[in-house]
Amino acid sequence: MANDLELRQPRRWRQGRAMASRRVLVIAAHPDDELLGCGGTVALHAKAGDEVTSVIVCEGESLRYGLQGVGQTEHIRRAAAALGVCDVRPLGFADQRLDTLPLTEVISPLEALVKELQPRIVYCQWGGDINRDHQVLFQAALVATRPTAGWVRAVYAFDTASSTEWAYPRTFTADTWVDISATLDIKLAAMACYTSEVRPYPHPRSLDALRHRALAWGNQQCLEAAEVFMTVRRTLQHGETPV
Ligand SMILES: [Zn+2]
Numbered sequence: 001m002a003n004d005l006e007l008r009q010p011r012r013w014r015q016g017r018a019m020a021s022r023r024v025l026v027i028a029a030h031p032d033d034e035l036l037g038c039g040g041t042v043a044l045h046a047k048a049g050d051e052v053t054s055v056i057v058c059e060g061e062s063l064r065y066g067l068q069g070v071g072q073t074e075h076i077r078r079a080a081a082a083l084g085v086c087d088v089r090p091l092g093f094a095d096q097r098l099d100t101l102p103l104t105e106v107i108s109p110l111e112a113l114v115k116e117l118q119p120r121i122v123y124c125q126w127g128g129d130i131n132r133d134h135q136v137l138f139q140a141a142l143v144a145t146r147p148t149a150g151w152v153r154a155v156y157a158f159d160t161a162s163s164t165e166w167a168y169p170r171t172f173t174a175d176t177w178v179d180i181s182a183t184l185d186i187k188l189a190a191m192a193c194y195t196s197e198v199r200p201y202p203h204p205r206s207l208d209a210l211r212h213r214a215l216a217w218g219n220q221q222c223l224e225a226a227e228v229f230m231t232v233r234r235t236l237q238h239g240e241t242p243v
Contacts, residue, residue: 024052025119027110027141029133030060031072032197035079037158038123039187040180040227046084053087053117054080057137058095070196082190098136106136110144118151126157126230128171129164156229161204161213174228177217181224184214
């Protein structure tokens with residue numbers, strides 16, 4: 001039935017939808033947030049042939065690990081390869097300093113990327129997290145993906161282990177569950193690339209706790225495992241109706 005409907009649509013419309021559906025943008029503050037929040041979902045996009053770009057706004061090591069760092073660049077590269085993400089854009093902002101900058105300095109590079117990539121779906125940090133960089137980045141992402149960028153059809157905020165649940169008040173309320181039972185192992189293997197960020201169990205960023213978290217989110221919807229999102233904005237066009 002769906003195929004019949006698809007065939008009856010004008011060619012230009014079908015092509016536009018097919019092209020638009022292949023662009024996904026992940027906006028993460030720190031190396032590993034892109035994995036914690038939506039690694040399993042991104043792996044599903046990659047498997048489906050979608051073009052995923054991960055933007056990692058802060059360099060995420062000099063403040064905590066000194067100028068010599070811990071090899072985050074290599075961790076980022078290996079984790080992205082595990083997920084099937086070919087395009088990673090590190091922006092190199094100083095870690096835990098976004099709140100010292102005018103917001104426009106954070107918005108501008110994001111706006112440029114949104115304009116360049118014209119993503120259909122954007123995943124970003126949740127503005128109610130405990131981490132100030134996450135809060136600032138959420139505000140910047142809201143502006144960079146505002147509806148004047150007509151190609152952005154959906155913006156989803158993700159749940160970041162050891163940040164979203166440690167905030168108060170806890171304002172993240174999942175409204176979208178993505179079944180990642182097919183990609184959970186890929187997500188955990190990618191997270192294992194971040195040797196400086198993985199913690200021993202029962203820390204929320206331990207591999208076992210991340211598995212439990214995915215199972216618990218999934219079980220809420222009678223699924224094996226899930227990642228959860230909060231819809232910031234979703235627009236249906238050209239006669240599309242909700243799922
Ligand atoms: Zn973070």
